[in-house]
Amino acid sequence: MQILGIESSCDETSASVVEINRGSFNILSNVISSQVKTHAKTGGIVPEVAARLHVKNVLPVIENSLKNANVKIDQIDAIAVCSGPGLISSLMVGVETAKSFALVYKKPLIKVNHIEGHVLAVLEKNKIDYPAVALVVSGGHTQIIHVKEPGKYKLIGQTRDDAAGECFDKAAKIMGLGYPGGPAISIEAAKTRNSKFEIRKTQLPRPMMNSKDFDMSFSGLKTAVLYDWRELEEKGLATPKQRATFAREFQDAVCDVLVSKTLKAVEKYKVKTLILGGGVSANQELQRRFQVEVSDNFPQLKFLYPELSMTGDNAAMIAIAGYYHAKDKDYIDPTKLTADPNWELV
Numbered sequence: 150m151q152i153l154g155i156e157s158s159c160d161e162t163s164a165s166v167v168e169i170n171r172g173s174f175n176i177l178s179n180v181i182s183s184q185v186k187t188h189a190k191t192g193g194i195v196p197e198v199a200a201r202l203h204v205k206n207v208l209p210v211i212e213n214s215l216k217n218a219n220v221k222i223d224q225i226d227a228i229a230v231c232s233g234p235g236l237i238s239s240l241m242v243g244v245e246t247a248k249s250f251a252l253v254y255k256k257p258l259i260k261v262n263h264i265e266g267h268v269l270a271v272l273e274k275n276k277i278d279y280p281a282v283a284l285v286v287s288g289g290h291t292q293i294i295h296v297k298e299p300g301k302y303k304l305i306g307q308t309r310d311d312a313a314g315e316c317f318d319k320a321a322k323i324m325g326l327g328y329p330g331g332p333a334i335s336i337e338a339a340k341t342r343n344s345k346f347e348i349r350k351t352q353l354p355r356p357m358m359n360s361k362d363f364d365m366s367f368s369g370l371k372t373a374v375l376y377d378w379r380e381l382e383e384k385g386l387a388t389p390k391q392r393a394t395f396a397r398e399f400q401d402a403v404c405d406v407l408v409s410k411t412l413k414a415v416e417k418y419k420v421k422t423l424i425l426g427g428g429v430s431a432n433q434e435l436q437r438r439f440q441v442e443v444s445d446n447f448p449q450l451k452f453l454y455p456e457l458s459m460t461g462d463n464a465a466m467i468a469i470a471g472y473y474h475a476k477d478k479d480y481i482d483p484t485k486l487t488a489d490p491n492w493e494l495v
């Protein structure tokens with residue numbers, strides 16, 4: 150079967166055609182129109198601006214996804230759309246467009262939770278052995294999820310305040326590294342790899358890292374970055390070398406928390422696969438840290454993270470997740486679907 154996926158929950162307008170053959174996924178197209186350059190000017194997303202750009206881009210993006218896949222809309226078997234969580238005004242654009250397509254072209258409509266998309270994005274290239282633990286870590290979410298099988302999820306832990314990606318973005322802003330902060334910080338941090346940089350391991354806090362539960366907190370780290378960086382600036386020590394060192398220390402602090410909490414969950418739930426998903430899963434240091442830990446301490450564990458193009462928001466992951474709903478004929482009446490900005494997966 151062929152599914153048309155549509156995603157517009159935040160600042161990427163995306164449409165994708167995914168062909169599914171006996172449970173294997175073939176991404177025929179995955180068109181992403183990113184608004185990152187626009188939001189870089191304001192140092193963050195302005196929801197009204199994001200929504201306006203979604204309106205402008207959604208139809209050309211869908212058209213291109215069909216064209217790139219060499220598929221006509223008549224050949225599509227179902228339409229999967231992300232209807233939450235996310236920014237209400239952004240979500241509405243994708244949802245209303247998907248509803249119109251479903252009604253006009255008489256296609257079954259599937260609503261997909263954005264987090265479920267991030268969890269299942271790895272299926273593009275891999276098979277998941279169940280049960281699994283997924284760490285979904287993005288600009289809006291930081292969650293550890295137990296995945297019994299597609300569709301059966303249990304929330305194990307989550308951030309009690311800021312998402313890890315949001316913390317990357319804020320820290321980068323404080324250090325004058327621009328938006329989005331995650332890639333900027335990882336580039337800065339990588340500069341420390343081959344030179345004689347002095348890394349102060351315990352300088353920044355790792356909030357809640359040793360708490361007994363699986364919850365996390367990143368707002369204290371953000372505040373520590375603000376005060377420490379300000380102090381360096383006041384002392385005239387905020388040099389390019391110091392910035393790279395500081396970025397590395399910050400990234401290490403985030404990775405320490407994410408890795409230790411997630412592996413604690415892996416150990417407790419005795420799962421077969423560890424999945425990473427979401428924008429922050431593009432972070433190479435995070436991937437490396439998990440790789441080392443898994444090969445040293447969990448040699449039987451399958452460790453999966455998405456291809457770079459599937460780490461951030463994209464419609465292929467929505468189509469993949471949509472397939473499992475289509476399998477169960479879990480369709481929704483287009484006249485009844487509404488965007489749900491606070492839709493919790495579990």
Ligand code: KG4
Nearest residue numbers: 287288289314329331332428429432461462
């Ligand atoms: O999943 P995503 O595209 O959108 C949301 O659902 O939020 O994630 C965006 C987040 C941003 O906070 C961005 O700074 C972060 O992912 N990010 C990274 C990296 N690439 C993107 N964080 C750390 N390292 C990266 N390489």
Ligand code: ZN
Nearest residue numbers: 287427461462
């Ligand atoms: Zn996302």
